[in-house]
Amino acid sequence: MAPPPTGRRKPNILVTGTPGTGKTTTSSLLSDATEFRHINIGDLVKEKNLHDGWDDELECHIINEDLVCDELEDLMEQGGNIVDYHGCDFFPERWFDRVVVLQTDNSVLYDRLSNRGYMGSKLTSNIECEIFQVLLEEARSSYREDIVVPLVSNCVEDISKNVTTLSDWIRSWQPTS
Ligand SMILES: Nc1ncnc2c1ncn2[C@@H]1O[C@H](COP(=O)(O)OP(=O)(O)O)[C@@H](O)[C@H]1O
Numbered sequence: 001m002a003p004p005p006t007g008r009r010k011p012n013i014l015v016t017g018t019p020g021t022g023k024t025t026t027s028s029l030l031s032d033a034t035e036f037r038h039i040n041i042g043d044l045v046k047e048k049n050l051h052d053g054w055d056d057e058l059e060c061h062i063i064n065e066d067l068v069c070d071e072l073e074d075l076m077e078q079g080g081n082i083v084d085y086h087g088c089d090f091f092p093e094r095w096f097d098r099v100v101v102l103q104t105d106n107s108v109l110y111d112r113l114s115n116r117g118y119m120g121s122k123l124t125s126n127i128e129c130e131i132f133q134v135l136l137e138e139a140r141s142s143y144r145e146d147i148v149v150p151l152v153s154n155c156v157e158d159i160s161k162n163v164t165t166l167s168d169w170i171r172s173w174q175p176t177s
């Protein structure tokens, strides 16, 4: 089935995946390569106070999804955005032309998250999130199957490969209306 017309002259990409899979690194390099805008949702939530306080157990802000969506609506309408977040089910489906799910082998991810200082339940819950492919399932149940692409992100070479793949895709993208 053909995608619905969007009116955008440039596509929007969502980069999602378990924390530590390389969303921010990949999005930042992709932004350098394409001059698309990198929107790190975690940073935006902090900067603009788009949250309902701090979750002591999960050690993160309690994101206010409605405020985030209101904040981004105009930019997303323009297109040319790379949105970077470890969740994907609350954004309007119509915003995205590509949903990339980064995936990392458990042992590699374990080391990355330990290096980042994650311990105990914060570490194990993120490893479980990756084992059970939570973000891939979430992406597949929230977006059309043909726009959801899993990409392996185990080593530095994978990052450059993924940036090249996504830059090529952006360059060949055509508006549907
Ligand atoms: N494919 C990869 N190969 C090697 N190191 C990576 C890779 N992706 C990310 N990293 C490293 O792992 C850490 C977490 O990456 P980051 O981009 O912050 O992940 P995320 O934004 O998904 O939480 C960083 O130190 C980064 O340099």
Ligand SMILES: [Mg+2]
Pocket (backbone or CB within 6 Å): 023, 024, 025, 084
């Ligand atoms: Mg990040």
